Amino acid sequence: xxxxxxxxxxxxxxxxxxxxxxKMFCGCVNNPFGADKPNIYTCPVCLGLPGALPVxxxxxxxxxxxxxxxxxxxxxxxSKFDRKHYFYPDLPKGYQISQYDEPFCQNxxxxxxxxxxxxxxxxxxxxTAKLLHSTxxxxxxxxxxxxxxxxxxxxxxxxPDIKNAEQAKELLKKIRDIVRALxxxxxxxxxxxxxxxxxxxxxxxxSLPPYKVEVKNINxxxxxxxxxxxxxxxxxxxxxxxxxxxxxxxxxxxxxxxxVSQRTKEEAADYRYFPEPDIPPLLFPKAYTESIRARLPxxxxxxxxxxxxQGVSQKSAELIAKNxxxxxxLSEIGAIDASLIAHAANLLVNKKxxxxxxxxxxxxxxxxxxxxRISDPSVLEPIVDKxxxxxxxxxxxxxxxxxxxxxxxxxxxxxxxxxxxxxKIASELLKKKLK
Amino acid sequence: xxxDRQITELLAGYRDGSIDPVLVIExxxxxxxAHSQNLNTLISVVDKEKALKELSLLDKNLPLYGIPYVxxxxxxxxxxxxxxxxxxxxxxxxxxxxTVHQKLKNAGAILLAKGNQDAWGHGxxxxxxxxxxxxxxxxxxxxxxxxxxxxxxxxxxxxxxxxIGEDTGGSIRNPAAWNNILxxxxxxGRVSRYGCVxxxxxxxxxxxxAKSAEDLAVVLGIIAGLDKYDATSSPEPVPDYAKAISTPxxxxxxxxxxxxxxxxxxxxxxxxxxxxxxxxxxMGCQLTSVSLPIAEVALAAYYIIAPSETSSNLARYDAxxxxxxxxxxxxxxxxxIMIGSYDLSSGYYDAYYRKALKIRTILIETFKQAFKQxxxxxxxxxxxxxxxxxxxxxxxxxxxxxxxxNTSVSLIGSPAIVVPSGFHANGLPIGVQLVGQKxxxxxxxxxxxxxxxxxxxxxxxxxxxxxxx
Numbered sequence: 001x002x003x004x005x006x007x008x009x010x011x012x013x014x015x016x017x018x019x020x021x022x023k024m025f026c027g028c029v030n031n032p033f034g035a036d037k038p039n040i041y042t043c044p045v046c047l048g049l050p051g052a053l054p055v056x057x058x059x060x061x062x063x064x065x066x067x068x069x070x071x072x073x074x075x076x077x078x079s080k081f082d083r084k085h086y087f088y089p090d091l092p093k094g095y096q097i098s099q100y101d102e103p104f105c106q107n108x109x110x111x112x113x114x115x116x117x118x119x120x121x122x123x124x125x126x127x128t129a130k131l132l133h134s135t136x137x138x139x140x141x142x143x144x145x146x147x148x149x150x151x152x153x154x155x156x157x158x159x160p161d162i163k164n165a166e167q168a169k170e171l172l173k174k175i176r177d178i179v180r181a182l183x184x185x186x187x188x189x190x191x192x193x194x195x196x197x198x199x200x201x202x203x204x205x206x207s208l209p210p211y212k213v214e215v216k217n218i219n220x221x222x223x224x225x226x227x228x229x230x231x232x233x234x235x236x237x238x239x240x241x242x243x244x245x246x247x248x249x250x251x252x253x254x255x256x257x258x259x260v261s262q263r264t265k266e267e268a269a270d271y272r273y274f275p276e277p278d279i280p281p282l283l284f285p286k287a288y289t290e291s292i293r294a295r296l297p298x299x300x301x302x303x304x305x306x307x308x309x310q311g312v313s314q315k316s317a318e319l320i321a322k323n324x325x326x327x328x329x330l331s332e333i334g335a336i337d338a339s340l341i342a343h344a345a346n347l348l349v350n351k352k353x354x355x356x357x358x359x360x361x362x363x364x365x366x367x368x369x370x371x372x373r374i375s376d377p378s379v380l381e382p383i384v385d386k387x388x389x390x391x392x393x394x395x396x397x398x399x400x401x402x403x404x405x406x407x408x409x410x411x412x413x414x415x416x417x418x419x420x421x422x423x424k425i426a427s428e429l430l431k432k433k434l435k
Numbered sequence: 436x437x438x439d440r441q442i443t444e445l446l447a448g449y450r451d452g453s454i455d456p457v458l459v460i461e462x463x464x465x466x467x468x469a470h471s472q473n474l475n476t477l478i479s480v481v482d483k484e485k486a487l488k489e490l491s492l493l494d495k496n497l498p499l500y501g502i503p504y505v506x507x508x509x510x511x512x513x514x515x516x517x518x519x520x521x522x523x524x525x526x527x528x529x530x531x532x533x534t535v536h537q538k539l540k541n542a543g544a545i546l547l548a549k550g551n552q553d554a555w556g557h558g559x560x561x562x563x564x565x566x567x568x569x570x571x572x573x574x575x576x577x578x579x580x581x582x583x584x585x586x587x588x589x590x591x592x593x594x595x596x597x598x599i600g601e602d603t604g605g606s607i608r609n610p611a612a613w614n615n616i617l618x619x620x621x622x623x624g625r626v627s628r629y630g631c632v633x634x635x636x637x638x639x640x641x642x643x644x645a646k647s648a649e650d651l652a653v654v655l656g657i658i659a660g661l662d663k664y665d666a667t668s669s670p671e672p673v674p675d676y677a678k679a680i681s682t683p684x685x686x687x688x689x690x691x692x693x694x695x696x697x698x699x700x701x702x703x704x705x706x707x708x709x710x711x712x713x714x715x716x717x718m719g720c721q722l723t724s725v726s727l728p729i730a731e732v733a734l735a736a737y738y739i740i741a742p743s744e745t746s747s748n749l750a751r752y753d754a755x756x757x758x759x760x761x762x763x764x765x766x767x768x769x770x771x772i773m774i775g776s777y778d779l780s781s782g783y784y785d786a787y788y789r790k791a792l793k794i795r796t797i798l799i800e801t802f803k804q805a806f807k808q809x810x811x812x813x814x815x816x817x818x819x820x821x822x823x824x825x826x827x828x829x830x831x832x833x834x835x836x837x838x839x840x841n842t843s844v845s846l847i848g849s850p851a852i853v854v855p856s857g858f859h860a861n862g863l864p865i866g867v868q869l870v871g872q873k874x875x876x877x878x879x880x881x882x883x884x885x886x887x888x889x890x891x892x893x894x895x896x897x898x899x900x901x902x903x904x
Binding site: 044048049050051052053054055056083085087089092093094095270272273274277278279280 | 510511517519524527529530531533628629630631632633635636637663664665666667743744746747749750751753755756776779780781784788
């Protein structure tokens, strides 16, 4: 199926609804999914009534900056909103307030196990209303629910650095975990608070291909991966026949696990962007940006590497980093006795100790059982040697620079000692031997 | 007539019982009844009973207690429909109040009617209205001016004590001059735009019409200030305009630009404007020559930026809501939507819109230089006297040229006041324009007030008012 002659060029566009209290440009409640009835969270502004004016939500802007900073972006000193025009019944003003050439955040990146993926931009815009197609009095009608109109929406655009479906999934999960850790969105794809679009094309050389296919309607990471697989096959077939795939927008169909054409380039809209005159330019002085940066919590990736260096296995660290309460409990334990973190993590992840216990109770429990802890290097050394001998591939990865796999090796040491090895001493021993 | 009196005179009369506010409102309705239909001055009128009931419920201590006013029909009001002079909004009643309306209401003023205008603000004559061409009270054969022609005429015809217009490219200034009243275009951001149906958002301003500088000052003091519903409203503190008016006139430097007296300017208007300068000189001001070689280029930039913004602002009237469909847009409006859409299209944006923005920056710099040499700039208001009805509508370019001296001020966001300054040989009124630095409304009002104390042009009323009905 895959013709290795072609390498995929893949980028992602991710829309994230922020969970601010109020909407982006008005004071209406921002809770479209929790609303009991349609059109209850509306006002002249989000209905686009004559004379209404947008006033930007400071919290939403700061949340957007936080996302940008967490994705290693540069924050603009001066930025602005723009109007993006198109006609659709879910867009009450005939334009969406978005950002065109001066997004809040630009030039970021995120690491994946298959290399770095550039983040082109992170910008702020407003969500549209929602159309409901139904039948009323025997007539087919389309109803508009404006509860979602004007909900703050952050758009993240990546560089076309993604190489395959696996890397795409890893990247998207990582972004979701980061945004959740920031506490600015639930990133719930079923509720539509995280939406994905995929840009994909194939190239023979290292240069960008002369066409681009955009896939929409993707509401899971798996579907994102599926659409990549499907598109690679589809485009390979066309290219192999000596033709060029059409530049177009396609929609993913979960039932057939395929994509179908929605709109070609010739029909593409001219959005007639121009600076939003109702909102003055925004200034982000360095000190302000830094004050936002100072609010960045420990992100999942930081958390994982910090846990691993404290002797927690990679797998456990990943689990803990995703679980806010577990991570907090563990840091409380660390505050009492840092040397117990690895052991406590092991017990908590394997549910040998309830995470509902208080930090001090857990510390006491471990200390009591620690009489049997193996901290004698002469006992640990042969075990470490065995683990190194049994995992040559992992050792090679470590030695070629992937230091993260240390946790993986540590988990074998723990297994060999039934979790009784002193994590600190064992990991130091491992590091010394792997040098 | 009671409505010849200034706001402060009426309020004093209400307090000491020498004037009955009911009679003032009755008089306004009598004038509305006598002239509005003939001259197409108003689009919608509040029931008299309703207005009188509102009066009876008001707290007498309010700063504008019982003072009747007219709004341009571009301001949304829940009490009465808002058409913006377009049949597209024929039956549109807003669920909320424009900030300017709310502030006036809270101050005790009483809305009597919504004034005629060019639909969506598109025009300088009030001919482009779906509710009949606005006629000039001084000569019903001629245009009233615009786009805020209705509210301006309503003040001249004593249908109210003051009115609120909206000035984008001269829409307050032009009809003020042609109706022998005063009009104030405020600094962009001085008065909230919330609830004003948008024409060109980066230049739309909300300002008053009145018979005297003092009345303008009283009204401006109520409507000016920061509004949490308008992100472009300014936090600049609101001075006591009424007090600023009564302070002795400072010896101001008045700039006059010969560039503004070029071809296309009616010779009598030119003479009148120069004469106005001489009066200011006699009052102790100093005239100084400044350079503003910008009128035509400003007009060109304005007629790119304004249509671009209007093509965007009118996108919401897509026939999904508001009842009316898009074929109800007038020829002038469709022309502006098409020009604006073209200017913003990819491939043309750089050649038109971006270039117009650059001109705007140059204009701001040019005026900044001029204001280094003077405090206030004196300019003609209109290049021509009001044309015959139908003349401008059949000549769209002439319609745009009527804004020759207005658009540069709009683009830079400065305030400007129009003051009655005499009469043309044809019997129609002339007004001049005084332009100030940003947020210097107090200086302009002070100057206009001092001029009015020396002259009596503003006391003349349309002859039809003198006729017994």
